[in-house]
Amino acid sequence: MLSDLIGTGILITYYLVFAALLPTLLKTKLAVPTELVRKIQHVVYSLSVFILLEIFSAWYIAIAAAFSLVIIGYPFLFILEKTAWYRRTFVDRTKKGGELRKQLLYVQLSFALLIAIFWGLFGFDWRYVIAVAIMAWGFGDAAAALIGKAFGRRKFFHEFIDFGKTFEGTIAMAVFAALAIFFTLITYGGQSWYVSLLIALLVAPLCGITELFSKRGSDTLTVPLSAAFSIMPLIYLFYWLGW
Secondary structure: OHHHHHHHHHHHHHHHHHHHHHHHHHHHOOOOOHHHHHHHHHHHHHHOHHHHHHHOOOHHHHHHHHHHHHHHHHHHHHHHOOOHHHHHHOOOOOOOOOHHHHHHHHHHHHHHHHHHHHHHHOOHHHHHHHHHHHHHHHHHHHHHHHHHHHHOOOEOOOOOOOOOOEHHHHHHHHHHHHHHHHHHHHHOOOOOHHHHHHHHHHHHHHHHHHHHOOOOOOHHHHHHHHHHHHHHHHHHHHHHOOO
């Protein structure tokens, strides 16, 4: 359908402007700290889920649009990584490049899995769970990294936890995930404030623990999935209770 083609164009334009151009300008023109640029980029990724949920006519078309970004962006970034301009312009912590490509793939894979399950399998009415789960990851992960690096004093030392993660960062993850879950459930999910609050308080600590034990950027997948699969049975429970 023409509307789906237009939607794909909107999605690609969104990523070019807000996930590529904006971080580049923040780094090169405004000298914004690298970690802050990275987390702004992650929040931009997470907000793109609303384009997938609201513009496309079917769940499988939304998934196809998400992977169109990978098909276009992955080889493009692979080529750019070979240039000195890439190092000066983009935010990539790896020596040989590849972080942006991996994150692009992880984010779109996370979107695709959630859309296939909570829209394709469970139906249109459960789409909002996807947005709630992604917001929990996007804002929670950003807070964990920024607050953890700025104020983290008590580091975790465990073989299943990436070096550098802190108690303060994990608390920040849980707090901001709770806020994201609460406000997204109210505004996008149409839930009452008390149901939204209870779900936020119950699910956010799980998001914090999941992020803590997710290594090498895998929290992009693990946090949204754990959040979504925790939210759904709680919604059923509160519906059964008549809340």
